[in-house]
Amino acid sequence: MRQGLFLTCSTLKSVGVMFLTGIAGMNRVLERDVEAPYLTLVTGPPGSMKSSFCMTMISNHLANQGGFGLYCTVEETVSSLQKSTRSLGIRLPRSLQITDFTELRKDNQNMDYLKFTRKMIEHFKQKEGDNFRVFVLDSLGAIYSLTTVDEEMRKRMFDFFDFLRLQGLYTFIITERYSGQNAELEGNEGFLADAILKMGVDLRNGQIVRTLQVEKMRHIRHSMEKQAVQVGQTGLEIIGPLFD
Numbered sequence: 001m002r003q004g005l006f007l008t009c010s011t012l013k014s015v016g017v018m019f020l021t022g023i024a025g026m027n028r029v030l031e032r033d034v035e036a037p038y039l040t041l042v043t044g045p046p047g048s049m050k051s052s053f054c055m056t057m058i059s060n061h062l063a064n065q066g067g068f069g070l071y072c073t074v075e076e077t078v079s080s081l082q083k084s085t086r087s088l089g090i091r092l093p094r095s096l097q098i099t100d101f102t103e104l105r106k107d108n109q110n111m112d113y114l115k116f117t118r119k120m121i122e123h124f125k126q127k128e129g130d131n132f133r134v135f136v137l138d139s140l141g142a143i144y145s146l147t148t149v150d151e152e153m154r155k156r157m158f159d160f161f162d163f164l165r166l167q168g169l170y171t172f173i174i175t176e177r178y179s180g181q182n183a184e185l186e187g188n189e190g191f192l193a194d195a196i197l198k199m200g201v202d203l204r205n206g207q208i209v210r211t212l213q214v215e216k217m218r219h220i221r222h223s224m225e226k227q228a229v230q231v232g233q234t235g236l237e238i239i240g241p242l243f244d
Contacts, residue, residue, distance in 0.1 A: 018170050021064050022057035025238030029214060031221040034194070036133065037165040041189055043177035044199030049210055049229070049236060051076070051138055053199060054172045055085050055092075056235030058134045061170070062093040069093075069134035070124055072117060074101040074142035090235040097124070101142075113143045114160050125167055133170060140175040140189065161192045194218045200226070202242065211242055 019026045020033045042050045058069050073081055078100045085092055092098075099120065104111060117137065125132050137143075144153075164171045173189070177198070190196055196216040202209045213226045225241040 017065060018061055019057070022060045023053070023236060023238060024232060024234075025227075025240070028238055028240060029212075029223045029227060030217070034170075034217075034220055036170045037168050038194050039161060039164055039171040039173065039192070040195040040197060041193040042172055042174045042197050042199065045178055045201060046176065048199035048201050050174045050199050051081070052084065052088055052090075052231075053197075053212070053229075053236050054136050054138070054174060055081075055090055056088070057172070058136060058170075059085075059090050059092055059096065059235070061134060062095050063091070065133075066131075067095065067133035068124065068128040068131045069096045069136075070121065070132070071096060071098045071136045071138065072101060072120070073098065073138045074113070075139065077102050085235075088231055088235050089233050114156055118160065118163055121164075121167060121169075130168070132167070134172075135164065135167075135169045136172045136174070138174040140173050157189065158192060161189075190216070199229075202226075204242075209242065212238060 017033050017035070018038070019030055042054055044050050055071070058071070061067075062069050071081075076084075078098050081098060082092065101113065104116070121135060173193070175189070193216070195214070195218065198213045198215050200211040200213065202211055210229045211226050212229050214222045214224065223241075227238045228240060228242040229236055230239055231237075
């Protein structure tokens with residue numbers, strides 16, 4: 001794969017619709033952008049800023065391209081998520097709806113979260129139409145912790161991913177993933193996803209460095225190098241390859 005900058009700033013504006021305008025420095029990684037429907041799995045250990053990455057991406061996309069977005073948080077409250085994003089300089093657009101499942105978890109122990117999520121997406125799709133462009137689920141691991149992962153659940157997850165594609169959305173699904181764990185995770189999501197972005201935490205010269213690496217990306221030529229990620233003025237940004 002090519003290394004370094006794929007696109008110049010002049011070509012960036014003409015082709016960027018999600019990744020290239022969503023995260024500063026992403027043109028170092030991707031040759032061009034992707035078109036919806038596109039389902040991206042964002043994985044990594046705790047503290048690797050998976051939620052912050054997704055929030056930076058979709059906030060910039062909605063601000064630059066317009067449209068409506070839905071962010072479903074299963075573990076973190078809306079107020080906590082908003083505080084985290086503000087501390088990173090991320091400006092949440094008014095067209096982004098953040099839905100909190102934490103209270104539902106307390107009151108409905110046997111709730112079917114996948115079914116509820118589908119109905120919520122259908123509701124906003126009916127309300128917003130093609131203006132509904134982005135969906136984030138944070139996180140899949142939290143939903144798995146509330147149910148049994150078996151063959152039936154894997155089939156339901158396949159159907160859920162298929163449903164998301166039929167909505168024509170840019171979809172980001174966040175899930176915990178520890179060192180050495182396979183990309184297919186609990187329900188073979190790695191095989192179903194169009195892209196797998198692995199967030200990481202490295203220790204270099206006594207300092208913690210957060211990283212991003214593309215493990216899979218259908219239809220797009222991309223760098224396979226591990227990229228250093230830092231907090232910029234308006235959220236996360238990629239600053240370049242991190243060499244061993």
